Amino acid sequence: MENKIALITGILGAIVSYMFDLVGVAVSILILFMLADYTTGLIAAGINKELNSRVGWTGFVRKVYILVLIGMIYALEFTASQYVDFDIFGGYIGDGAAFAYIAIEFISIAENGVKMGAPMPPFVKNLLKIVKEKTGVNEEGDSI
Template sequence: MDGNKIVLFIKSIFTALGTVWSFIVGTMGWAFPTLLVMMAADFITGMMAGSKNEGLSSSRGREGFKKKVYILILIGAVYLLERSIFGTQHLGDGVTIAYIIIEFISLAENGGKLGVNIGPVKNIIAVLKEKGDGK
Protein backbone atom coordinates (compact mmCIF):
# COMPACT_ATOMS: atom_id res chain seq x y z
CA MET A 1 0.00 0.00 0.00
CA ASP A 2 1.55 3.31 -1.02
CA GLY A 3 1.56 6.51 1.05
CA ASN A 4 -1.40 8.13 -0.75
CA LYS A 5 -3.61 5.11 -0.16
CA ILE A 6 -2.69 5.04 3.53
CA VAL A 7 -3.53 8.74 3.90
CA LEU A 8 -6.83 8.20 2.07
CA PHE A 9 -7.63 5.23 4.32
CA ILE A 10 -6.90 7.24 7.49
CA LYS A 11 -9.00 10.16 6.23
CA SER A 12 -11.86 7.77 5.45
CA ILE A 13 -11.75 6.28 8.94
CA PHE A 14 -11.79 9.69 10.62
CA THR A 15 -14.56 10.90 8.33
CA ALA A 16 -16.70 7.90 9.27
CA LEU A 17 -15.97 8.38 12.99
CA GLY A 18 -16.76 12.09 12.72
CA THR A 19 -20.06 11.33 11.00
CA VAL A 20 -21.10 8.84 13.69
CA TRP A 21 -19.99 11.24 16.46
CA SER A 22 -21.96 14.11 14.91
CA PHE A 23 -25.07 11.93 14.63
CA ILE A 24 -24.84 10.80 18.26
CA VAL A 25 -24.25 14.31 19.60
CA GLY A 26 -27.02 15.74 17.44
CA THR A 27 -29.64 13.25 18.60
CA MET A 28 -28.63 12.45 22.16
CA GLY A 29 -26.69 15.44 23.40
CA TRP A 30 -23.23 15.31 24.91
CA ALA A 31 -23.89 12.88 27.76
CA PHE A 32 -23.93 9.69 25.69
CA PRO A 33 -20.76 10.31 23.64
CA THR A 34 -19.03 11.46 26.83
CA LEU A 35 -19.93 8.10 28.38
CA LEU A 36 -18.52 6.29 25.34
CA VAL A 37 -15.20 8.10 25.72
CA MET A 38 -15.11 7.48 29.49
CA MET A 39 -15.85 3.77 28.97
CA ALA A 40 -13.10 3.45 26.38
CA ALA A 41 -10.63 5.29 28.64
CA ASP A 42 -11.60 3.12 31.62
CA PHE A 43 -11.23 -0.08 29.60
CA ILE A 44 -7.81 0.93 28.27
CA THR A 45 -6.49 2.10 31.64
CA GLY A 46 -7.95 -1.02 33.25
CA MET A 47 -5.88 -3.14 30.86
CA MET A 48 -2.83 -1.02 31.67
CA ALA A 49 -3.38 -1.42 35.42
CA GLY A 50 -4.03 -5.14 35.00
CA SER A 51 -0.79 -5.62 33.10
CA LYS A 52 1.13 -3.81 35.83
CA ASN A 53 -0.46 -5.35 38.93
CA GLU A 54 -2.44 -8.55 38.53
CA GLY A 55 -1.56 -9.54 35.01
CA LEU A 56 -3.96 -9.28 32.12
CA SER A 57 -6.88 -11.65 32.15
CA SER A 58 -8.87 -12.10 28.96
CA SER A 59 -11.84 -13.47 30.92
CA ARG A 60 -11.92 -10.40 33.21
CA GLY A 61 -11.60 -8.15 30.17
CA ARG A 62 -14.46 -9.94 28.40
CA GLU A 63 -16.67 -9.67 31.48
CA GLY A 64 -15.92 -5.96 31.82
CA PHE A 65 -16.63 -5.41 28.14
CA LYS A 66 -19.94 -7.31 28.36
CA LYS A 67 -20.99 -5.14 31.30
CA LYS A 68 -20.18 -1.97 29.37
CA VAL A 69 -22.17 -3.19 26.35
CA TYR A 70 -25.13 -4.00 28.63
CA ILE A 71 -24.99 -0.50 30.14
CA LEU A 72 -25.06 1.01 26.65
CA ILE A 73 -28.06 -1.14 25.72
CA LEU A 74 -29.82 -0.17 28.95
CA ILE A 75 -29.20 3.53 28.40
CA GLY A 76 -30.35 3.24 24.79
CA ALA A 77 -33.57 1.65 26.00
CA VAL A 78 -34.09 4.43 28.55
CA TYR A 79 -33.62 7.08 25.86
CA LEU A 80 -36.04 5.29 23.51
CA LEU A 81 -38.71 4.79 26.17
CA GLU A 82 -38.44 8.36 27.38
CA ARG A 83 -38.57 9.80 23.86
CA SER A 84 -41.58 7.70 22.92
CA ILE A 85 -43.51 8.26 26.17
CA PHE A 86 -42.54 11.76 27.32
CA GLY A 87 -40.86 13.31 24.29
CA THR A 88 -37.86 14.39 26.39
CA GLN A 89 -34.34 13.15 27.10
CA HIS A 90 -33.80 14.37 30.64
CA LEU A 91 -34.15 10.98 32.33
CA GLY A 92 -31.84 9.35 29.78
CA ASP A 93 -29.26 12.07 30.30
CA GLY A 94 -29.54 11.66 34.07
CA VAL A 95 -28.95 7.91 33.90
CA THR A 96 -26.08 8.46 31.48
CA ILE A 97 -24.45 11.06 33.74
CA ALA A 98 -24.66 8.64 36.67
CA TYR A 99 -22.72 6.08 34.63
CA ILE A 100 -20.23 8.77 33.54
CA ILE A 101 -19.46 9.38 37.21
CA ILE A 102 -18.99 5.65 37.83
CA GLU A 103 -16.62 5.41 34.86
CA PHE A 104 -14.69 8.49 36.03
CA ILE A 105 -14.19 6.98 39.49
CA SER A 106 -12.98 3.72 37.94
CA LEU A 107 -10.67 5.63 35.59
CA ALA A 108 -9.11 7.50 38.53
CA GLU A 109 -8.75 4.26 40.51
CA ASN A 110 -6.92 2.73 37.55
CA GLY A 111 -4.54 5.68 37.64
CA GLY A 112 -3.90 4.98 41.32
CA LYS A 113 -3.16 1.32 40.53
CA LEU A 114 -0.67 2.52 37.93
CA GLY A 115 1.06 4.65 40.55
CA VAL A 116 -0.06 7.97 39.05
CA ASN A 117 -0.45 10.78 41.57
CA ILE A 118 -4.10 11.76 41.06
CA GLY A 119 -3.83 14.61 43.58
CA PRO A 120 -6.97 16.75 43.71
CA VAL A 121 -8.95 14.12 41.83
CA LYS A 122 -9.02 12.18 45.13
CA ASN A 123 -11.16 14.96 46.61
CA ILE A 124 -13.57 14.84 43.67
CA ILE A 125 -13.88 11.08 44.01
CA ALA A 126 -14.53 11.36 47.76
CA VAL A 127 -17.35 13.84 47.13
CA LEU A 128 -18.84 11.70 44.34
CA LYS A 129 -18.72 8.56 46.49
CA GLU A 130 -20.27 10.41 49.41
CA LYS A 131 -23.13 11.68 47.21
CA GLY A 132 -23.56 8.19 45.81
CA ASP A 133 -23.96 6.76 49.31
CA GLY A 134 -26.86 9.17 49.95
CA LYS A 135 -25.03 11.42 52.39
Protein backbone atom coordinates in the same frame (compact mmCIF):
# COMPACT_ATOMS: atom_id res chain seq x y z
CA MET B 1 -21.49 6.67 48.35
CA GLU B 2 -20.88 5.84 44.69
CA ASN B 3 -24.64 5.52 44.19
CA LYS B 4 -25.21 8.95 45.77
CA ILE B 5 -22.59 10.50 43.50
CA ALA B 6 -24.21 8.82 40.48
CA LEU B 7 -27.69 9.95 41.54
CA ILE B 8 -26.66 13.58 42.05
CA THR B 9 -24.65 13.61 38.82
CA GLY B 10 -27.53 12.03 36.94
CA ILE B 11 -30.03 14.61 38.17
CA LEU B 12 -27.67 17.49 37.43
CA GLY B 13 -26.89 16.00 34.01
CA ALA B 14 -30.58 15.79 33.14
CA ILE B 15 -31.05 19.41 34.20
CA VAL B 16 -28.06 20.58 32.14
CA SER B 17 -29.30 18.56 29.16
CA TYR B 18 -32.71 20.18 29.48
CA MET B 19 -31.34 23.71 29.95
CA PHE B 20 -28.98 23.59 26.98
CA ASP B 21 -30.94 21.15 24.79
CA LEU B 22 -28.00 18.78 24.45
CA VAL B 23 -29.94 15.52 24.20
CA GLY B 24 -27.70 12.61 23.23
CA VAL B 25 -24.36 14.35 23.81
CA ALA B 26 -24.02 12.61 27.18
CA VAL B 27 -23.91 9.19 25.49
CA SER B 28 -20.99 10.28 23.31
CA ILE B 29 -19.17 11.51 26.39
CA LEU B 30 -20.02 8.26 28.20
CA ILE B 31 -18.54 6.18 25.37
CA LEU B 32 -15.34 8.25 25.58
CA PHE B 33 -15.16 7.68 29.35
CA MET B 34 -15.84 3.95 28.87
CA LEU B 35 -12.99 3.67 26.37
CA ALA B 36 -10.68 5.53 28.75
CA ASP B 37 -11.72 3.29 31.65
CA TYR B 38 -11.27 0.09 29.67
CA THR B 39 -7.89 1.20 28.34
CA THR B 40 -6.58 2.36 31.72
CA GLY B 41 -7.89 -0.86 33.27
CA LEU B 42 -5.91 -2.90 30.75
CA ILE B 43 -2.80 -0.82 31.38
CA ALA B 44 -3.15 -1.13 35.17
CA ALA B 45 -3.66 -4.90 34.88
CA GLY B 46 -0.63 -5.16 32.59
CA ILE B 47 1.57 -3.18 34.97
CA ASN B 48 0.46 -5.29 37.93
CA LYS B 49 0.72 -8.53 35.91
CA GLU B 50 -2.98 -9.23 36.44
CA LEU B 51 -4.16 -9.42 32.82
CA ASN B 52 -7.03 -11.86 32.52
CA SER B 53 -9.05 -12.30 29.34
CA ARG B 54 -12.16 -13.39 31.25
CA VAL B 55 -12.10 -10.28 33.46
CA GLY B 56 -11.52 -8.09 30.38
CA TRP B 57 -14.37 -9.72 28.48
CA THR B 58 -16.70 -9.38 31.47
CA GLY B 59 -15.83 -5.68 31.76
CA PHE B 60 -16.53 -5.17 28.05
CA VAL B 61 -19.88 -6.97 28.26
CA ARG B 62 -20.89 -4.82 31.26
CA LYS B 63 -20.13 -1.65 29.32
CA VAL B 64 -22.20 -2.87 26.36
CA TYR B 65 -25.04 -3.68 28.77
CA ILE B 66 -24.92 -0.14 30.20
CA LEU B 67 -25.17 1.31 26.68
CA VAL B 68 -28.12 -0.98 25.89
CA LEU B 69 -29.79 0.02 29.17
CA ILE B 70 -29.41 3.73 28.41
CA GLY B 71 -30.68 3.11 24.88
CA MET B 72 -33.79 1.50 26.37
CA ILE B 73 -34.29 4.53 28.65
CA TYR B 74 -34.22 6.78 25.57
CA ALA B 75 -36.68 4.43 23.84
CA LEU B 76 -39.05 4.49 26.82
CA GLU B 77 -38.82 8.28 26.93
CA PHE B 78 -39.63 8.49 23.25
CA THR B 79 -42.60 6.18 23.71
CA ALA B 80 -43.83 8.14 26.73
CA SER B 81 -43.52 11.40 24.83
CA GLN B 82 -45.96 10.06 22.23
CA TYR B 83 -48.68 9.60 24.84
CA VAL B 84 -47.96 12.26 27.46
CA ASP B 85 -47.47 15.93 26.78
CA PHE B 86 -44.72 16.61 29.36
CA ASP B 87 -41.52 18.32 28.33
CA ILE B 88 -39.61 16.01 30.70
CA PHE B 89 -39.79 13.17 28.12
CA GLY B 90 -37.35 14.56 25.59
CA GLY B 91 -34.29 12.41 26.20
CA TYR B 92 -33.34 14.23 29.39
CA ILE B 93 -33.81 11.23 31.66
CA GLY B 94 -31.58 9.14 29.39
CA ASP B 95 -28.97 11.89 29.51
CA GLY B 96 -29.26 11.93 33.30
CA ALA B 97 -28.60 8.18 33.39
CA ALA B 98 -25.63 8.64 31.04
CA PHE B 99 -24.18 11.36 33.28
CA ALA B 100 -24.60 9.08 36.31
CA TYR B 101 -22.56 6.41 34.55
CA ILE B 102 -19.99 9.03 33.49
CA ALA B 103 -19.41 9.77 37.19
CA ILE B 104 -18.95 6.07 37.91
CA GLU B 105 -16.54 5.71 34.97
CA PHE B 106 -14.52 8.72 36.23
CA ILE B 107 -14.14 7.08 39.64
CA SER B 108 -13.00 3.86 37.95
CA ILE B 109 -10.49 5.73 35.76
CA ALA B 110 -9.05 7.41 38.85
CA GLU B 111 -8.81 4.04 40.63
CA ASN B 112 -6.98 2.62 37.62
CA GLY B 113 -4.53 5.52 37.85
CA VAL B 114 -3.88 4.71 41.50
CA LYS B 115 -3.29 1.05 40.58
CA MET B 116 -0.76 2.20 37.95
CA GLY B 117 1.01 4.41 40.48
CA ALA B 118 0.18 7.56 38.50
CA PRO B 119 0.26 10.89 40.36
CA MET B 120 -3.20 11.87 41.55
CA PRO B 121 -4.47 15.31 42.59
CA PRO B 122 -5.32 15.47 46.31
CA PHE B 123 -9.04 16.15 45.70
CA VAL B 124 -9.30 12.96 43.61
CA LYS B 125 -7.47 10.94 46.29
CA ASN B 126 -9.89 12.31 48.90
CA LEU B 127 -12.90 11.47 46.72
CA LEU B 128 -11.66 7.90 46.21
CA LYS B 129 -11.00 7.54 49.92
CA ILE B 130 -14.53 8.69 50.78
CA VAL B 131 -16.08 6.37 48.18
CA LYS B 132 -14.04 3.40 49.45
CA GLU B 133 -14.95 4.12 53.07
CA LYS B 134 -18.65 4.41 52.28
CA THR B 135 -18.75 1.34 50.01
CA GLY B 136 -16.50 -0.86 52.18
CA VAL B 137 -13.93 -1.53 49.45
CA ASN B 138 -10.19 -1.56 50.08
CA GLU B 139 -7.33 -0.40 47.79
CA GLU B 140 -7.32 -3.69 45.84
CA GLY B 141 -11.04 -3.44 45.13
CA ASP B 142 -11.94 -6.25 47.54
CA SER B 143 -14.83 -5.95 49.99
CA ILE B 144 -13.78 -5.33 53.56
